[in-house]
Amino acid sequence: MAATCFLFVAMGTGLVTGPLSLSPSAVALELLSKVPLLHVRSPLSPTDALVVWQLRLPEVVLGALVGAVLAVSGAAYQGVFLNPLADPYLLGVASGAGLGATVAIVSGSGTSSPFSLLPAAAFVGGVLAVAATFVLSRSRQGRSNASLLLAGVAVAAFFTAAQTFLQQQHSGLDLQVIYTWILGSVSTAGWSQVLLLLPYACLSCGTLLAGRRLLDTMSLGEEEAASVGLSVRHARAVVIVAATLGTAGAVAVSGLIGFVGIIVPHAVRLLAGPSYRRIVPLSLLYGAGFLVLADVLARSVLSPQVLPLGVVTAFLGAPFFLVVLRRSQRVG
16 A cells, blocks of 8 residues: 555656646646546646646656566566576666667667567567676576676676667767667657557566566575475576566666666565565555656756756665675675
8 A cells, every 4th residue: 555655646746846837736637637427627728738648647657667667677686586686787687678779779670669679679688688697697606696796797888888889880870869778768758658668568567476476486495496396497587588578678768777676676675574475566666656756856956957867766776785785795
């Protein structure tokens, strides 16, 4: 209940915040006026109503979708890798997805339709990145938090360098979209990006919500999970593919927004305990609300200028990441 209320408050704040001042009651009445059989009259002018429906609401919905996907994916990666530092950004998945999306743009395959090859290309890049991170972090002594983190940083640096190289080789194109990915943003001129992300977000989050009990079982360790009849290899593959698919879709429309997958699952873990049956659905709700509020902050701090959303989440997430790193070192 608290998570749902938090999400509704965050989305309401996003709808009323902006260069054009709108009262919360007027926006609420405008939304209710579109509900059949209520016969509510909106106090907003046609222009103000257009701002709500075609500018602010798509941005708020997109921010909620991206935040939910990144938070749930972060929780899933932490569960499947048994590593509290696992995150779509730190594992290199986001950078790999960004490279894939860049390849789609420079090849002319990136469009705004729901059937765009952009998320598919981002997914391929994300899969390659997480596979490379997973392989490089293995050693004779096993896989530690430090090795996974260092491998993720190295993979992310490599894919980012490749993305920069492609940008320079195609400098004649309009690369504003690519620069938007690098800085991170959920600003949108309409509903096209929401429709682009929606099927990938639903498939990814739906799969991870359905498999949250598997994460609880895998958190016991491979031997214990196998002893109760779970095929750890197949379960891990399903979780990784679902989380990477969601991350790729989010990166394709919003860019490299880091730390959401660390901040939200760890905050939820402090509130609700270690069970992924609670962590996954609560991360979805709190992640959606968190990124909507982060976007409000990005629009408000230097108004009328807008801060890149990735910068805001980095300011909030970097200190949080250091705290998590210290705690994981003490436990280890």
